[in-house]
Amino acid sequence: MNAxxxxxxFDGLKLTAHPATLECDGLRVRLTGIETSFETSLAHxxxxxxxxxxxxxLHFPGGGSFETLDxxxxxxxxGAERSDRISLLIHWLxxxxxxxxxxxxxxxxxxxxxxxxxxPVLCRxxxxxxxxxxxxxxxxxxxxxxxQWLKPSDLDHTQRRRVLAQLTRLRNASHFATAPRLEYRxxxxxxxxxxFPGGIIVMSNELVxxxxxxxxxxxxxHEIAHWQLRHGLQSVFRSSAALLVxxxxxxxxxxxxxxAGTIPLTLLQRGYSREFEQDADDxxxxxxxxxxxxxxxxxxxxxxxEKSRPGSGADYSYxxxxxxxxxxxxxIDPTGTYRELLKPEEPASTEEAKDSPSTDSKPPNxxxxxxxxxxxxxxxxxxxxxxxxxxxxxxYPLWERVKGNAxxxxxxxxxxxxxxxxxxxxxxxxxxxxxxxxxxAVQQWKFRPGKKAGRPVNTRASITIPFTLSEK
Amino acid sequence: xxxxLPPEASSPSETTPIGLPNDPLTPAATGATDSPPLxxxxxxxxxxxxxxxxxxxxxxxxxTSHRFIFHGDEREYFRIWIVNTLLTILTLGGFAAWAKVxxxxxxxxxxxxxxxxxDYRANPWRLLVGNIIVVILFTAYGLFGQVYPMVRAIALVxxxxxxxxxxxxxxxxxxxxxxxRGLRFYYQQSYLGGAALYFGQFLLVILSCGILxxxxxxxxxxxxxxxxxxxxxxxRFKAPVGPFYVSYLLAGLLxxxxxxxxxxxxxxxxxxxxxxxxxxVDLLPFFALYGLAIFVAKQLxxxxxxxxxxxxxxxxxxxxxxxxxxxxWLKLQSVNLLAIIGTAGLLYPWAQVRSVRFAxxxxxxxxxxxxxxxxxxxxxxxxxxxxxxxxxxxxxxGL
Numbered sequence: 001m002n003a004x005x006x007x008x009x010f011d012g013l014k015l016t017a018h019p020a021t022l023e024c025d026g027l028r029v030r031l032t033g034i035e036t037s038f039e040t041s042l043a044h045x046x047x048x049x050x051x052x053x054x055x056x057x058l059h060f061p062g063g064g065s066f067e068t069l070d071x072x073x074x075x076x077x078x079g080a081e082r083s084d085r086i087s088l089l090i091h092w093l094x095x096x097x098x099x100x101x102x103x104x105x106x107x108x109x110x111x112x113x114x115x116x117x118x119x120p121v122l123c124r125x126x127x128x129x130x131x132x133x134x135x136x137x138x139x140x141x142x143x144x145x146x147x148q149w150l151k152p153s154d155l156d157h158t159q160r161r162r163v164l165a166q167l168t169r170l171r172n173a174s175h176f177a178t179a180p181r182l183e184y185r186x187x188x189x190x191x192x193x194x195x196f197p198g199g200i201i202v203m204s205n206e207l208v209x210x211x212x213x214x215x216x217x218x219x220x221x222h223e224i225a226h227w228q229l230r231h232g233l234q235s236v237f238r239s240s241a242a243l244l245v246x247x248x249x250x251x252x253x254x255x256x257x258x259x260a261g262t263i264p265l266t267l268l269q270r271g272y273s274r275e276f277e278q279d280a281d282d283x284x285x286x287x288x289x290x291x292x293x294x295x296x297x298x299x300x301x302x303x304x305x306e307k308s309r310p311g312s313g314a315d316y317s318y319x320x321x322x323x324x325x326x327x328x329x330x331x332i333d334p335t336g337t338y339r340e341l342l343k344p345e346e347p348a349s350t351e352e353a354k355d356s357p358s359t360d361s362k363p364p365n366x367x368x369x370x371x372x373x374x375x376x377x378x379x380x381x382x383x384x385x386x387x388x389x390x391x392x393x394x395x396y397p398l399w400e401r402v403k404g405n406a407x408x409x410x411x412x413x414x415x416x417x418x419x420x421x422x423x424x425x426x427x428x429x430x431x432x433x434x435x436x437x438x439x440x441a442v443q444q445w446k447f448r449p450g451k452k453a454g455r456p457v458n459t460r461a462s463i464t465i466p467f468t469l470s471e472k
Numbered sequence: 473x474x475x476x477l478p479p480e481a482s483s484p485s486e487t488t489p490i491g492l493p494n495d496p497l498t499p500a501a502t503g504a505t506d507s508p509p510l511x512x513x514x515x516x517x518x519x520x521x522x523x524x525x526x527x528x529x530x531x532x533x534x535x536t537s538h539r540f541i542f543h544g545d546e547r548e549y550f551r552i553w554i555v556n557t558l559l560t561i562l563t564l565g566g567f568a569a570w571a572k573v574x575x576x577x578x579x580x581x582x583x584x585x586x587x588x589x590x591d592y593r594a595n596p597w598r599l600l601v602g603n604i605i606v607v608i609l610f611t612a613y614g615l616f617g618q619v620y621p622m623v624r625a626i627a628l629v630x631x632x633x634x635x636x637x638x639x640x641x642x643x644x645x646x647x648x649x650x651x652x653r654g655l656r657f658y659y660q661q662s663y664l665g666g667a668a669l670y671f672g673q674f675l676l677v678i679l680s681c682g683i684l685x686x687x688x689x690x691x692x693x694x695x696x697x698x699x700x701x702x703x704x705x706x707x708r709f710k711a712p713v714g715p716f717y718v719s720y721l722l723a724g725l726l727x728x729x730x731x732x733x734x735x736x737x738x739x740x741x742x743x744x745x746x747x748x749x750x751x752x753v754d755l756l757p758f759f760a761l762y763g764l765a766i767f768v769a770k771q772l773x774x775x776x777x778x779x780x781x782x783x784x785x786x787x788x789x790x791x792x793x794x795x796x797x798x799x800x801w802l803k804l805q806s807v808n809l810l811a812i813i814g815t816a817g818l819l820y821p822w823a824q825v826r827s828v829r830f831a832x833x834x835x836x837x838x839x840x841x842x843x844x845x846x847x848x849x850x851x852x853x854x855x856x857x858x859x860x861x862x863x864x865x866x867x868x869x870g871l
């Protein structure tokens with residue numbers, strides 16, 4: 001085999017590049033150049049790993065090196081046994097598109113799976129391992145941040161004593177390592193309660209005034225559950241785990257510095273996941289049973305809270321920690337005693353109706369992005385009023401949807417002889433965004449035109465379109 | 473100070489606020505820190521006797537320009553990146569050192585100047601040691617720091633005192649392991665210089681309420697570039713400070729305007745729904761605007777300072793010249809940002825290759841004479857204490 005590889009020889013002393021060729025008989029390497037020629041044992045030469053189409057280097061004793069772009073030539077010349085097997089394997093993996101595709105899928109799957117399965121388990125363990133004093137200081141930091149937005153409570157002593165009495169009832173029935181600390185705040189619009197790590201339970205004035213004694217006990221039990229199960233800490237760990245994954249992949253430590261700063265905010269904004277709520281409900285039910293308190297109190301306070309929540313969630317909507325109330329009530333109280341509280345309009349609720357528990361008219365599908373069109377009120381002097389052929393429902397404006405705003409729009413328009421709609425104007429509207437959306441939709445509607453004496457005529461009509469949200 | 477030249481700039485996701493020592497808003501810094509691969513020189517003209525026969529004896533040295541050429545390929549680098557990232561995860565981070573060396577070697581090994589490539593020869597085992605130390609320190613800090621607040625304070629002091637040392641070490645390590653035509657780069661380590669820069673002068677910046685910050689950035693460039701050499705050829709950085717101030721002023725105005733505009737939008741939104749406090753949704757446009765402004769400002773600074781810094785960098789008498797057009801760079805980075813966000817980071821290597829190629833295509837080397845005259849400094853240089861030390865203490869904290 002008289003194979004040779006051409007490249008350059010560098011002596012390691014100067015920048016000069018000497019064209020050279022390299023030969024190898026399996027034991028010895030021979031380098032031939034214009035000025036330099038020598039022979040040395042292959043064992044003394046170290047060969048760089050193959051990497052893409054980057055040049056390959058042979059490093060000789062004494063600091064000289066041979067550079068070549070002929071990767072295949074080097075591999076042939078020196079034989080595979082010269083490079084170590086691991087680096088050969090890595091190059092083999094790197095050089096194949098199919099491997100890259102598989103690696104991409106694997107990476108996505110691993111990151112996805114660990115986010116959805118591994119991380120929650122790890123986070124629970126980690127949260128339970130946190131010492132109590134650290135837990136308490138984390139809770140205090142979070143409360144401190146929250147205090148910027150909350151007003152101090154002016155709740156009188158009688159009311160506070162009521163709450164304390166209920167807490168004592170629960171504590172007598174069960175033993176906690178440390179006593180929960182009660183805090184009262186005014187939230188402004190709607191009643192709520194939060195638990196912070198370390199057993200700090202914040203009750204809003206409105207909640208205390210709204211709830212019966214048993215219901216207060218139920219709320220306390222639920223919040224104690226969040227604390228005891230360390231849901232707040234778990235949320236923090238979960239959101240920082242994502243950051244850690246990113247850090248691992250990009251290998252950038254500097255993002256870690258932002259980690260500390262995110263903790264109080266995460267506590268506030270995350271809201272508990274549905275799974276946390278269910279766990280807390282189950283725990284609360286147990287606790288209530290042990291304290292011999294009617295567990296239906298939890299269901300009843302949940303439905304009360306749901307009802308008192310204003311249609312517009314603009315204030316503190318991000319503090320809302322309780323999703324899917326109807327489902328939770330069903331879980332706590334399968335007999336359904338309090339279910340109808342959620343929909344007072346239809347006391348004799350049917351089974352199908354129980355998933356849309358709100359007071360005003362709702363779209364049948366709670367998640368539907370659009371509104372239902374009702375009450376086509378036609379003002380017309382036609383003998384035969386126009387009848388709708390197609391009615392595109394208006395799109396719920398995303399912005400209002402996110403903010404939890406609901407409203408109605410009343411439109412006036414003209415149904416032309418050809419069945420199209422013209423001159424759509426909003427005569428009444430709660431939000432600009434709603435009237436824009438409604439007008440855009442109505443303009444696309446098609447009618448069978450109204451008739452007078454058997455001939456199609458232009459007809460004036462008006463319609464009221466409600467925009468309502470599901471209870472999210 | 474990781475990766476090679478512009479990759480830092482290509483990570484648009486980082487949004488460190490202005491003013492930190494490792495501020496990504498000082499992208500020129502990145503350029504220069506990683507410059508070791510670039511600043512090397514050679515002159516085509518004189519070395520006719522030694523040069524490969526490929527190059528015919530060139531005419532006597534008019535100020536020739538040699539562009540940096542990047543041969544990297546998006547697909548190839550993606551394959552390398554994805555395989556190494558996966559291996560890193562499968563080995564729970566153990567492979568990270570090898571992955572880092574391979575990625576860096578790919579970027580340097582594909583960078584060509586005057587017919588030859590750069591090489592990165594770091595020993596992954598040494599990086600692994602550095603990684604393990606970092607992990608141990610962070611874990612210890614996390615565990616003990618929470619329980620004993622004193623530990624936190626002490627650790628902070630130690631970290632601050634060590635900062636210049638860490639920076640200098642990383643620079644030395646990376647320089648030492650970067651070669652061109654068989655010669656190593658070298659970084660003259662100076663802890664005192666680092667301390668003066670990061671403590672003394674940074675204190676002045678704070679006292680001046682940040683007004684001196686652009687000047688400090690220039691000092692930083694000078695400290696980093698000026699202590700590099702290739703063999704017996706020394707890098708010098710002498711640049712007027714004006715363009716630094718202008719660039720940072722522009723970037724600051726941009727970010728400031730965005731912040732004000734965002735605040736106004738938020739205020740209007742709050743007023744519209746009559747609330748007294750902004751909720752999160754109201755704040756979204758503010759954050760969006762602000763984040764975008766930070767991104768644009770960062771890339772703007774990179775482009776402006778890239779040109780300024782390189783055009784005032786010399787290697788002995790050899791010069792560099794950079795002609796990166798700000799608009800094209802912003803366009804490139806915007807596409808990169810969209811691609812990275814759109815693919816949840818999977819196209820990061822793609823963006824990196826594009827950034828490096830683009831930046832290098834606008835950088836040229838103008839030798840003043842034969843670069844073959846550059847030699848290893850001193851016979852015993854290879855074993856000089858400094859280089860041995862940097863080889864022994866292989867640390868790279870990915871700063």
